[in-house]
Every structure is written in structure tokens, then in C-alpha cells.
Amino acid sequence: MTKITMIAAAAENNALGKDNNLLWHLPDDFKRFKKLTTGHKIIMGRKTFESFPKPLPNRIHIIITRDKNYRVDHEDCLIVHSLEAALKLVQEDDLAFIIGGGEIYKQGEPHADAIELTRVHASFENADTFFPEIDTEIWMLSEGEYHAIDERHKFGFTYLTFVRKSEK
Template sequence: MGVYTMIAAVADNNAIGKDNDLLWRLPDDFKRFKALTTGHKIIMGRKTFESFPKPLPNRFHIVITRDREYKIEHPECQVVHSLEEALEVTASEPVTYIIGGGEIYKMGMPYADSLEITRVHGEFEADAFFPEIDPEDWTLQAEVFHPADDRHDYSFTYRTFTRKRS
């Protein structure tokens, strides 16, 4: 069985999105997301998938929806109807990324082996949130601060967590 990594940019108040869009534009975080997820299968909800102008290149998309009639005519996409089905489809992968949105992160938290979190320093109004990261369950492995600059309106910190095993 492979490793499941949840990857998200999360504000200090756990906000991740509003009206099916991101709350900020952080070019270096986009580059990191692309570098980490390229070549892997990515699991997401339908609304997250529909927020992309087209499927992300060099990644296989597994899209979760309750809508049994929902179809995506693209060779790099597969529709499933539950997180459990998505996990079955990816069971033989060495690493699979769970990329959102809020409901998928909430459902995925018990299955995640690691978290790649970009903590965006600020509080934002949102309608989608990342679940709390319980320090009883997770160990912070790495942390890299990125200051605000002419390309980034907000400072942020990349944080890598691994699940504590009992």
C-alpha cells in the first residue's frame, strides 16, 4: 500500500477557499505544488476539479462525486463515487496526493500518512476550511518560511508533517 499525502495552502484560521476559488495567489507555492504532485495520481472533489480551467498536466485525476451521471471525457481523469473507491484505485501507487477541497480533506484526514501544508500567514473569510491538525497525531518534520515580497502578498511557511504511529 502506498503513501497518501494531503497537500493544501491553509490560512492561520484554516481557511482554504471561497466560492470555489483560492483566497490568494502565491506563485512559489504553485511551483511547489506542481513539483510535488507531477507524475502522481491526485484525488479531489468535483468542485475542486471544476475550478481548474483544464486537467493539470502530467497528473492522473481521480474525481470524487456523489453524482452517478457525472462524466469526464479525458484520458487523465477517472470519476469515482467515494473516497474509499478513490483509495482502492490508488492502492498500488507509491504516493498519491489528496488535493481538496474542504470536504475531501476532512474525509481524507484519517487515511493521510503525511501533510504538505503551506501555512499562509493571515486570516481570511472563507466557505471551505482545512481540518485541525492534531499535534497528538502529527509530527512536524520540516518548516521553511517564505516572506511576503513583490510576487507574494502574504508571507507563508511550508510545513511537512508525518503521522505518529502508535
């Protein structure tokens, strides 16, 4: 059975980004994302995929789009037209990640077994994309690791790992 983990960085008000860009730069969070997702399939919406300068190395990208003519000429990219189709492509894997954006997180949450959330300690009122509210009736915090502001990080942040309380 595949473990599905949603992974995101979201502000205190659940802001994810604006105009298909992140609202912060956290190098340690990028390193953690790379460490956790490398070698696994990553499920994302088309806009999230298009926010990357190029496909991320050592990961199979499963891109969800309604556009039946959408194509990506890269061997590590698969195009599907629903979350259900994306989940079928990972059913033989031990672990796969849902990496965004906001609508894909909403659709994916009922299928997820865990959430790896980097909580950015700030609020961004100008955001146009948000992470879903985490329901503590469904999710239990299992780990947390705080990182203070430093010369490379303008915002403090905390890595939070949530696990589903009961079976899906």
C-alpha cells in the same frame, strides 16, 4: 503500500477558499504543488476539479462525486463515488495526493501518512471552505520553511511537512 499525502494551502484560521476560488496568489506555492504532485495520482472532490481551467498536466485526476451521471471527457480523469473507491485506484502506487476540498480532506485525514501544508500568514473571515485542524497528538511537524512577503507574494507563508506519529 501507498503513501497518501494531503497537500493544501491554508490560512492561519485554516481557510482554504471561497466560492471555489483561492483567497491568495502565491506563485512559489503553485510551483511547489506542481513539483510534488507531477507524475502522481491526485484525489479531489468535484468542486476542486471544476476550479481548474483544465486538467493538470502529467497527473491522473481521481474525482469524487455523488453524481452518478457526472462525466469528464479527458483520458487523465477518473470518476468515483467515494473516497474508498478513490483509494482503491491508488493502492498499487508508491505515492498519491489528496488535494481537496475541505470535505475530502476531512474524509482523507485518517488515511493520510503525511500532510504538506502551506500555511498562509493571514486570516480570511470570508472563507467558506476550511482545512481540518491538525491534531498534534496524531501529527508531528518534521520540516518547515518560511517565505517572506515579496514583490510576487502579498502574504508570507511557511511550507510545513507533518508526518503521522504512529501507524494508522
